[in-house]
Amino acid sequence: MSRKAELEKSLCVACGECVKICPREALSVYRGIYAICDKTKCVGCGLCAKNCPANALFINESEADNK
Amino acid sequence: MKNKKSWYDYLWIWSILFFVLGFFNIMFAYLGLIDFLVPIFMAVLGGDKKFCNRYCGRGQLLEKLGKDLKLSRGKPTPKWMASKYFRYGFLIFFMTMFANMLYITYLVFAGVRDLKEAITVLWTFKVPFGWAYTASAVPDGMAQFAFGFYSVMLTSTIIGIAVMLLFKPRTWCAFCPMGTMTQGICKIKYRE
Numbered sequence: 006m007s008r009k010a011e012l013e014k015s016l017c018v019a020c021g022e023c024v025k026i027c028p029r030e031a032l033s034v035y036r037g038i039y040a041i042c043d044k045t046k047c048v049g050c051g052l053c054a055k056n057c058p059a060n061a062l063f064i065n066e067s068e069a070d071n072k
Numbered sequence: 073m074k075n076k077k078s079w080y081d082y083l084w085i086w087s088i089l090f091f092v093l094g095f096f097n098i099m100f101a102y103l104g105l106i107d108f109l110v111p112i113f114m115a116v117l118g119g120d121k122k123f124c125n126r127y128c129g130r131g132q133l134l135e136k137l138g139k140d141l142k143l144s145r146g147k148p149t150p151k152w153m154a155s156k157y158f159r160y161g162f163l164i165f166f167m168t169m170f171a172n173m174l175y176i177t178y179l180v181f182a183g184v185r186d187l188k189e190a191i192t193v194l195w196t197f198k199v200p201f202g203w204a205y206t207a208s209a210v211p212d213g214m215a216q217f218a219f220g221f222y223s224v225m226l227t228s229t230i231i232g233i234a235v236m237l238l239f240k241p242r243t244w245c246a247f248c249p250m251g252t253m254t255q256g257i258c259k260i261k262y263r264e
Contacts, residue, residue: 021125037121037258
């Protein structure tokens, strides 16, 4: 099972809270418009989703990586 | 997660200091213009939201209160509050009230209206604030702007603290007018 952070761009306010909180430095803010997640670094801990004030981040669980 | 603290990680102190200084001398409210102009300059010239991401003292203060002091319930921000309609609606409302404050300042400058040594909390409640101003120290219009601007800053902080207590520490950021405005500037700049 693979867990990765996903972003709903239209909800993101680019506040940068996820960038601060991410323990793997997987998130960054793109051009002051929305956050982007480097999936190779993301471990799906969910801290970003928990702290996102705009409900723009969520954790997507998929079995894709194990197949 | 960054472990080493930088100077800008302490800007939450500035957020408190602003209100303390203004409480004793309302003319310090002019310093709040930094929080208004710097984000706009950063968005226009730099094309980013570095101010929100790094230098926003209010965001840091809300985080301190909500997370470190555990004052926030940590509940999800209501969907309607994080929606585009509410964000842009709140921006329009906030700017309308700001324009109204500027108009009152103009009337005082023009001598049509007397200076009111009071602050307006939540755009409704007038609180006498005469102790923070020495009469005739500056032109009345200048003092009126200081009272008005301090009111704007205090009102937005009260709302920020209220939503911090009820929801997530930085729920205010979901509909902060400055954040919406600077993101809008970036969107226009990059045509996104």
